[in-house]
Amino acid sequence: MKKINWYPPVILGLLALLVLTFGALVVSRSDQEQKVTTLENTGQQTFEWKLVTTWPKNFPGLGSAPERFAKKIDQMSNGRLKIKVYGAGELVPAMGVFGAVSDGAAQVGHGAAYYWKGKIPAAQFFTAVPFGLNAQEMNGWLHYGGGLQLWEELYAPFNLIPMAGGSTGVQMAGWFNREINSVEDLKGLKMRIPGLGGEVLNRAGGTAVTIPGGELYTALQTGVIDATEWVGPYNDLAFGFHQIAKYYYYPGWHEPGSILEIIINKTAFEKLPKDLQAIVRTAARDANQDMLDEYTARNNRALKELVGEHGVELRKLPDDVIAHLKTINDQIMQETAAKDPQFARIYQAFQDFESQVIPYHRISEEAYYKTRDH
Amino acid sequence: MKKINWYPPVILGLLALLVLTFGALVVSRSDQEQKVTTLENTGQQTFEWKLVTTWPKNFPGLGSAPERFAKKIDQMSNGRLKIKVYGAGELVPAMGVFGAVSDGAAQVGHGAAYYWKGKIPAAQFFTAVPFGLNAQEMNGWLHYGGGLQLWEELYAPFNLIPMAGGSTGVQMAGWFNREINSVEDLKGLKMRIPGLGGEVLNRAGGTAVTIPGGELYTALQTGVIDATEWVGPYNDLAFGFHQIAKYYYYPGWHEPGSILEIIINKTAFEKLPKDLQAIVRTAARDANQDMLDEYTARNNRALKELVGEHGVELRKLPDDVIAHLKTINDQIMQETAAKDPQFARIYQAFQDFESQVIPYHRISEEAYYKTRDH
Missing domain, CATH: 3.40.190.10 (Periplasmic binding protein-like II)
Known part of the structure; x- marks a missing residue:
């Protein structure tokens, strides 16, 4: 998987957008606060958020998760939290997503934690580790194995709240x-x-x-x-x-089970009433599951076409x-790990989880797959 | 997996509850309509629903999904949709869940589709088929492979809307x-x-x-x-x-990837405003993912204890x-399939999905698991 995932035909349009990026950035910096409106008839506040992504807008699979996330939140909040999704380069460049959400130029970002390894080497644990956890195991580790808490601690100094925001499943070699x-x-x-x-x-x-x-x-x-x-x-x-x-x-x-990330500006999140906070968290979980479901179904159809029709x-x-x-x-x-205590600490937790889940999945998921080989 | 999943110490209490069941049923039959209240200050309606399950209340794993579902909906709706969860035998017996939700005695049920095989043999496809799809594959089939639509058609004559409501992963032999x-x-x-x-x-x-x-x-x-x-x-x-x-x-x-079900009375669901409908659907998706995450993490810990401490x-x-x-x-x-056209039709769709996902997972998930055996 790669940060700049566009199709060849899309490249020219994106280059044009990249040229426009700095202009757009100037505008966004002067508008760092989220837009908040109070509805007169109900006394309820409405919010407008920007969501920046590391993918071209509507990129298949990876790019459909942020769209789904925004749409579900709109529906569940009855329009009280509106999120506008920007593709890579529309508001900030792909690699500017972390910074933009950290400083509040946008309230939400969608990408992958390993893109920020230059700044935080340990962030890579929350996307993919070679020979590490697959998608099901990553989700188990994050949500019931202490992984998400470590991720939250890692991003807290950047005023960011991370959440799992999709998975591609095992990537091909x-x-x-x-x-x-x-x-x-x-x-x-x-x-x-x-x-x-x-x-x-x-x-x-x-x-x-x-x-x-x-x-x-x-x-x-x-x-x-x-x-x-x-x-x-x-x-x-x-x-x-x-x-x-x-x-x-x-x-x-x-990349045995790459997890995508949704990052949220902590200040913006804390300004939301509790019901909208719950809606945001649940919509993230929904997007997280939905992407894996989509890849599972569409990868298998595409493989059949690649092998059957294109003779791959x-x-x-x-x-x-x-x-x-x-x-x-x-x-x-x-x-x-020897050079980076933060990396070492998370590596230890990751290995602890591995030491249990690998033997278990050997006799459950893996052993089951093998029954279908007969 | 089995419909009556209680621990020995729980059995006496549940027997007592079962004795009370018929009395409770009489009460519920006279109160088939959901309770709807209109709040004066906002003009918004509030709803009170009953959720009946095939598990003892708070049964680990299986029983925590309906609790989570109800809690998330309460939080996201800011209390506008309150759902009270009843364990098996508290309002209706475990095997009465389908009927109770179908006729509106309760608005929601949590259980497993294969419990209703006496009435609908084809329902078994939506829980588990021997040598069939595992959890990841079931979710791919349901949400991006046409499976959910077949399930909806199967339950429509019973005034029920089905949704995936959790998975245990591969069960042990x-x-x-x-x-x-x-x-x-x-x-x-x-x-x-x-x-x-x-x-x-x-x-x-x-x-x-x-x-x-x-x-x-x-x-x-x-x-x-x-x-x-x-x-x-x-x-x-x-x-x-x-x-x-x-x-x-x-x-x-x-049972290679048993899916639990959330069933909703269609009449009750259609009375909800659109935002609450979206909240219910998203909460189901959240519960569906969450249960598999819980089993993935806790099964692996428990296996280590069984083998390491109890010498299994x-x-x-x-x-x-x-x-x-x-x-x-x-x-x-x-x-x-030869005896039941409905079973035959869904079996064909199930096999079509299998014919693609099995070869794909052989070179992806299964092949990946094998790299960790070296």
Whole structure:
């Protein structure tokens, strides 16, 4: 998954929007307070909020969650809390979402915590850890395993309240124009892969590169890169990678259950009456579940189309390659924890949860999947 | 999972409540309309609803969903929709929930669709099908695969609106005092197992029996039955099965991702203003996700305690036993479909979704779980 997830045809329009961004920012800075109106007939206040996202507006899957969140809140509050959704670059650039919500230029943001790893390395635990928790496990950890509380503590200094705001499920290992038959084949591999996964690839002898979404298709087509990860069949089919890549590799290992985030400006949230606060929290939980449901249904349909109609060749990463990547990942996680006490503390909690859920899911979810292989 | 899920200590109190049930029913029949009040200061109507469940009040996991649902609605509606939760037998018996909500004696019910299989065999698709969809897949099918619409059509003649109201995840195969090393060992096996799973056991040469929850502990202890399924580690630990059973078997095959249901009286729902309708629907989605999160976190903790502190011996059902049960299940599903056009129609839709999600989850969720086995 990547911060700048637009389709090639959308890129020109977005570039135009990016040019406009600084102008829009000036306007928003002078209007930092949320708009509050009191209705004369009922004595009830109404609120107008801005929601900024790291995705182009209405981007399939990822971008439909903030729209759903805003719509549900409008319906449930009978119009007392109106939220206007802005795509990446419309009000602030994708990577400006955290700052804009933190300082109140917008009241809500939708994105992914690992985008802020430059500022807060430990934020990555709340999106995805290679070989870590999948979507069901992340939701268990966040809501009944103490995870959300750690996330709230991490964001409190930034005047932000975080909530889970969707999940893509397991992401695919990606599209490759080079076969991966052994750990040797990782050497020299130029691949677009962000975050912790990218660090793992670098240490395995490859080169993780950062390429904006709009340039990715051409980069893979012309051989500037050998491979790219994206999301999963639903988003990948729409992007058209099957037209320019030879192999579609599984299993995903770098983002086993990416959780998206909804961040809310704490000052704005506390100005809401209790009923609207409850509506906001419940709408977030709704959006969180809904996105996974959407990906589950649409990924499976898209995979059938990719394989059945477009003749995509599915390939499995060899077991020894997976084991090698896992060993490297453990090293990187431990080294990062040794340098960053905040990272270390959350890593410990994450591992505690893993130490219980992995054995349990081995005899429940995983063992069940295997019964269907017979 | 079973309709009468109480702990032994609770049984006497519940029996007393059951005795009172018919009296309570008379009262409720004379008060079929929901209570509606108009607040003078705002002109807004308030509503009082009754929610009847198939579980004892506050039963861990299953019983906490209706409480959460009612509480969230109270908070979000600022008290305009008050829902009082009744445990099984308090207002109507567990098996009277469907009828009570259908005829308006209560406005909401919480239970499981497969309890109504005597009236509607096809209802079983909306709880669990042996070797069918797990929790994530059920949610994908219901909300983005057309499943919910089929469920709504199925319940429409009963003036009921169904919604997903929680999931337990994969249930365990159960507690056994007899080893299962081959298909021969299923012959003569007396086991408490409900629904389609019970039919499969019978055809495999075993005897599926129905025993109320309160008598189950003694029945297993004294050898009246050889085995029983229940839910999973969280509920099973609380029940104390580890004190009287030798083996804890996996994988669960009979209830791979049981979905609970919230049923709402259509007439009552349509009397609500649009904002309260949206609040009810979103609260259901919240409860649906929340229960799976709770089971995911608490099952894993409970399994650790069962194995680590109570020395429970985990056993795996042999592959050929699983394959045998699966073959029998396919036969039973096909025979039932041949006799019941409604069952056949939903079975076809269920299989269409399976034909896509099973191959996709084989290379995503299942393949990912396997990377963690290295």
